[in-house]
Amino acid sequence: MTALVRAELLKLRTVKLPLWLLVTALALVLLGVAATVLTAGLEGAPLRRDDPQLMARAVANASGGNVVVLILGIMVLTQEFRFGTATPSFLVTPKRGRVLVAKLIAIALVGAVFAIISAAVAVVAGALLIPFKDGVVNYDEQVLQVLLGAILVMVLYGPIGIAVGALIRNQIAAVVGALAFTFLAEQLLIALLPSWGKWTPGGASSAVLQLGDLATTRGDLLPVWGGALLLVAYAVVLSAIAARLTLRRDLT
Amino acid sequence: MTTTLVFDALTKRFGDTAAVEGLTATVHPGRVTGFLGPNGAGKTTTLRMLLGLVRPTSGTATFDGRRYDELSAPVREVGTLLEATGFHPGRSARNHLRILSTAAGLPPGRPDQVLELVGLTPEARRKVGDYSLGMRQRLGLAAALLGDPPVLVLDEPANGLDPQGIRWLRSFLRSLAAEGRTVLVSSHVLPEIEQTADDVLVVAKGRLVRSGTLAELQAEGRGGTTVRTPDGERLAQALADAGLVAHGLGSDELVVQASPAAVGELAARHGIVLHRLAETAGGLEDVFLSLTGQVQA
Ligand SMILES: Nc1ncnc2c1ncn2[C@@H]1O[C@H](COP(=O)(O)OP(=O)(O)OP(=O)(O)O)[C@@H](O)[C@H]1O
Ligand SMILES: [Mg+2]
Numbered sequence: 395m396t397a398l399v400r401a402e403l404l405k406l407r408t409v410k411l412p413l414w415l416l417v418t419a420l421a422l423v424l425l426g427v428a429a430t431v432l433t434a435g436l437e438g439a440p441l442r443r444d445d446p447q448l449m450a451r452a453v454a455n456a457s458g459g460n461v462v463v464l465i466l467g468i469m470v471l472t473q474e475f476r477f478g479t480a481t482p483s484f485l486v487t488p489k490r491g492r493v494l495v496a497k498l499i500a501i502a503l504v505g506a507v508f509a510i511i512s513a514a515v516a517v518v519a520g521a522l523l524i525p526f527k528d529g530v531v532n533y534d535e536q537v538l539q540v541l542l543g544a545i546l547v548m549v550l551y552g553p554i555g556i557a558v559g560a561l562i563r564n565q566i567a568a569v570v571g572a573l574a575f576t577f578l579a580e581q582l583l584i585a586l587l588p589s590w591g592k593w594t595p596g597g598a599s600s601a602v603l604q605l606g607d608l609a610t611t612r613g614d615l616l617p618v619w620g621g622a623l624l625l626v627a628y629a630v631v632l633s634a635i636a637a638r639l640t641l642r643r644d645l646t
Numbered sequence: 647m648t649t650t651l652v653f654d655a656l657t658k659r660f661g662d663t664a665a666v667e668g669l670t671a672t673v674h675p676g677r678v679t680g681f682l683g684p685n686g687a688g689k690t691t692t693l694r695m696l697l698g699l700v701r702p703t704s705g706t707a708t709f710d711g712r713r714y715d716e717l718s719a720p721v722r723e724v725g726t727l728l729e730a731t732g733f734h735p736g737r738s739a740r741n742h743l744r745i746l747s748t749a750a751g752l753p754p755g756r757p758d759q760v761l762e763l764v765g766l767t768p769e770a771r772r773k774v775g776d777y778s779l780g781m782r783q784r785l786g787l788a789a790a791l792l793g794d795p796p797v798l799v800l801d802e803p804a805n806g807l808d809p810q811g812i813r814w815l816r817s818f819l820r821s822l823a824a825e826g827r828t829v830l831v832s833s834h835v836l837p838e839i840e841q842t843a844d845d846v847l848v849v850a851k852g853r854l855v856r857s858g859t860l861a862e863l864q865a866e867g868r869g870g871t872t873v874r875t876p877d878g879e880r881l882a883q884a885l886a887d888a889g890l891v892a893h894g895l896g897s898d899e900l901v902v903q904a905s906p907a908a909v910g911e912l913a914a915r916h917g918i919v920l921h922r923l924a925e926t927a928g929g930l931e932d933v934f935l936s937l938t939g940q941v942q943a
Contacts, residue, residue, distance in 0.1 A: 401749035408741035409734055478732020481699060482789060485726055486749045488698045488715035645699040646660075646691070 402500035419459025426455030427519040450536040452520035456513040456544035467555020472565035501552030509548030543603040550625035557632030588614040598624040648675035656705035665691040667852040680843030681832040688852040689832040721750035725790035735775025760788040779806035850938040874922035
C-alpha cells in the first residue's frame with residue numbers, strides 16, 4: 395500500500411493542477427481573513443474590532459480552501475477516466491479498491507500540506523491585519539483549537555472529493571454538482587433547517603471548528619469529535635458505495 | 647518461467663451486441679501469436695477481458711490458470727499495450743513511467759531503461775500532450791516492458807509507427823518470443839502478422855473462426871507462383887489451355903494458381919523463356935477474407 399500511495403503522490407506532483415489549486419486555496423484564505431478582520435466593528439458585523447475572539451475568527455479561514463481540496467479530490471479521480479489513465483492504473487493494480495484506498499490516503503496527505511500552509515498564511519495575515527484595525531491579537535487556546543480544526547477539515551474534505559469523483563466519474567458533472575451542493579444546497583439547508591444542516595459536510599466542518607456560520611446557533615452543532623467522525627463517515631460510506639457500484643464498471 | 651494463456655468459452659455481451667462469443671483458444675510461450683480480425687471483431691474486448699478491465703459475461707481468460715487479478719505482481723508477469731491507453735497530457739513520458747514503476751514496486755532505474763529501449767530518451771522529459779501518435783505508441787510499449795514480463799499482450803502495437811519503428815518492433819517481438827516469452831499481438835494489418843507471427847487466431851463477429859500456425863493458414867490460401875517472362879501472351883495462353891487460373895501483373899509478369907514446378911514444366915513444354923519463377927506466400931489474405939467473409943455472409 396505504501397508503494398501505491400507513493401505512486402498517487404507522484405501523480406499529484408507531476409501535474410500542475412495541485413499547485414494552481416493551492417494558490418486558489420491560499421487566495422481564499424487571505425480573502426476570508428481580510429473580510430473577517432476588516433469588517434469587524436462595522437455596523438451589522440458580528441464582531442467588534444476589539445473582540446477577544448477576533449484572531450480565532452480570522453484563523454478559522456484557514457479552512458477556506460476546503461472546497462478547493464474537495465475539487466482536487468474530484469479531479470484526481472475523474473481525470474483518470476477523462477484521460478484514460480485508469481487503464482494503466484488498474485493494469486498495475488487490478489484490485490481497484492486498493493487504488494481507491496491509496497487515493498484516499500494520498501489526498502488526505504496533500505490536504506494536510508494545503509492545510510498547514512493555509513494555517514500559516516491565516517495566522518500571519520491575521521496577526522498583520524488585526525493591529526492595522528487596532529484590534530486585539532489573542533493567541534489563546536481557542537486559536538489553537540480552531541487551527542487544528544481547520545487542518546482536520548482540510549484533511550477530511552479531499553477523501554470526500556475522491557469518493558464523489560468515483561461515484562460520478564464525469565468530471566464536469568462532479569465538479570459542478572459539488573460546487574452547487576456546497577455553495578447552494580448546503581448553505582440553504584444550514585440556514586433554513588439547522589437541525590438537518592448540521593448533518594451536512596458543511597455543518598460537520600462548522601462543528602469541527604466550533605466557529606463557522608452556525609456559531610450563533612451553537613446548540614445545533616455536533617460536538618467536535620462528532621463533526622470529524624461525520625466527515626470521515628461521508629468519505630468512507632461514499633467510497634464504499636463507489637467501490638461497489640461505479641468503480642467495477644467495464645473499462646472499454 | 648513460461649506462461650500459457652487460455653481463453654475458455656469467453657463471452658461478452660454489451661446489451662444486445664455480442665462482442666465476443668464463446669472464444670476458446672490457447673496461446674503458447676516461445677511464440678508470437680497473431681490475433682486477427684476485421685474492425686469490430688472483438689479483439690480489443692477479448693484482450694481487455696484477459697486483463698481484467700472488462701468483466702466477461704461468461705467464460706474465463708487465464709495465465710497458467712490464474713485470472714489477471716489473481717496475479718501477485720501483474721506488471722512483472724504481463725506487459726500490456728492497449729488501444730487508447732491514456733496518458734495525462736501535461737505529464738512527461740518519464741514521469742508517467744515513474745508512476746507505474748513506483749506503484750509496481752520496480753527498481754527506480756527501470757523507466758529510463760525502457761525509454762532507452764524504445765528510443766524515447768531524447769523526448770523523455772517532454773509533455774506527452776505534445777507527442778506524435780507514434781511517440782505515444784512507443785511510450786505505451788515502454789510501459790509494457792517495464793516489468794520485463796514473460797507475457798506480452800499488445801493491441802495493434804504497430805499503429806502509428808514509422809517504417810523503422812515497425813521493423814524494430816517486428817524483430818523485437820521475434821526476439822522476445824525467442825527468449826521463451828508468450829507474445830499475443832492483435833492486428834488487422836496482415837503483412838505485418840505474416841512477417842511476425844508463428845501462430846494465428848482469426849476472429850470475426852466475436853467468434854474464433856480459425857486457429858493454427860501461420861504456415862498452416864497460408865497453405866490453405868490459394869497459394870501460387872509468380873512468373874516473369876518476355877513472352878507473356880503466349881504463356882497466358884498456354885496456362886489457359888492447361889486450365890490454370892492466372893492474373894497478369896503488368897505485361898511480363900503473371901501470378902498463377904499452381905506450384906512453381908507445374909508452371910515451369912508447362913513453360914518448358916512450350917519452349918517459353920522464363921526470367922523469374924517464385925512461390926508466392928500471399929495465402930493468408932485469401933484465408934482471412936474467406937474466413938471472415940463467411941461469417942458475414
Ligand atoms: N463499451 C461498449 N459498449 C457497447 N458495445 C461495445 C463496447 N465496446 C465494444 N463494443 C462493441 O463490441 C464489438 C467488438 O469491439 P472491439 O473493440 O472489441 O473490436 P476490435 O476487434 O478491437 O475492432 P478494431 O479492429 O476496430 O479495433 C463491436 O461491435 C463494438 O461496437
Ligand atoms: Mg480494437
